[in-house]
Amino acid sequence: MNERSVKYSTFVIEKNYNASPERVFSAWSDPSAKARWFPKADEFDFRVGGREINRGGPPNGPIYTFDACYQEIVQDKRIVYAYTLDKGDSRMSVSVTTVEIKRSGSVTQLIYTEQGAFLDGHDTPEQREDGTKLMLDKLGVELQNE
Known part of the structure; x- marks a missing residue:
């Protein structure tokens, strides 16, 4: 792709x-x-300054790389990380994500906020938000199965 562009977006997903x-x-x-609800990490160092790296993709298809660095962790309350998403050698996006976890009556509310720069048309905020909703639905299934 020869045309260079960036689209900025913030989306918020709330789940109970x-x-x-x-x-x-x-x-x-x-x-x-x-690993039961998110692709298994090649590297997983859950601490401030630690990284989580996942690589994978369809058979005979491109390799996608999720490379996150944890910026803040508050036990049982908040996780903040910055991450890049690449498709092969092409950077798709750079994002900052905040995961807030709060007791709300008899349930736990998760508030997922992503602020992203989506690069060169490789991905759109709408596609990312849809994919994230599916991922958080998988988390819900995992929590029910425990």
């Missing part, structure tokens, strides 16, 4: 889970638990 904040946080912080 029938699980404690501790269980929801653990689903993000424990590598084996996270």
